[in-house]
Amino acid sequence: MKKLFSLFTLLSFAVTFTFAQAQSTTPKTDGPAMELSTTTVDFGTIEQDSDPFRTITFTNNGNEPLIIKNAKGSCGCTVPTYEKAPILPGETSEIKIRYATNRLGKINKTVTLYTNEGEDAKRVLKVVGTVNKKAKQEDAVPTAAPSILTTPNGKGQK
Numbered sequence: 001m002k003k004l005f006s007l008f009t010l011l012s013f014a015v016t017f018t019f020a021q022a023q024s025t026t027p028k029t030d031g032p033a034m035e036l037s038t039t040t041v042d043f044g045t046i047e048q049d050s051d052p053f054r055t056i057t058f059t060n061n062g063n064e065p066l067i068i069k070n071a072k073g074s075c076g077c078t079v080p081t082y083e084k085a086p087i088l089p090g091e092t093s094e095i096k097i098r099y100a101t102n103r104l105g106k107i108n109k110t111v112t113l114y115t116n117e118g119e120d121a122k123r124v125l126k127v128v129g130t131v132n133k134k135a136k137q138e139d140a141v142p143t144a145a146p147s148i149l150t151t152p153n154g155k156g157q158k
Helices: 002-024
Strands: 034-036 040-047 053-060 068-073 078-082 092-099 105-115 122-132
Touching (some): 068 078, 068 092, 092 122
Parallel strands (some): 040 122
16 A cells, blocks of 8 residues: 555656646747846946947747847937847847947936837836946056157257
């Protein structure tokens, strides 16, 4: 009897585990469904003219191809680039955001993504951070002290 009970318990765990595995691989929704890794693109505190690119990833958790119809920055200083081809169900892709890091001060912009997830489907990404003025760099070659070569007429200063 104990062996039969143990076998039944083991069998029920195996069926439950198999069923759970099968469900997790099926798409979550009908149609395309964009799942973003984050909705905030944080540049942090950076120096003027530093790396202008940040990337976020997303996955199509739907059961139809996902298409990004358009992506627009809130101004010309924030430019998104993205995959133009359809993202198939289960695939992951990325959106690259370029910010003009020559502008000083707080970054508080948005990028709006228009997709085929439904009628008027759009996603808004926040672009935040701070650009500080670049620290003054020392001259690469120190200025020369006066010498016989650098003074007029080859004579030293008096």
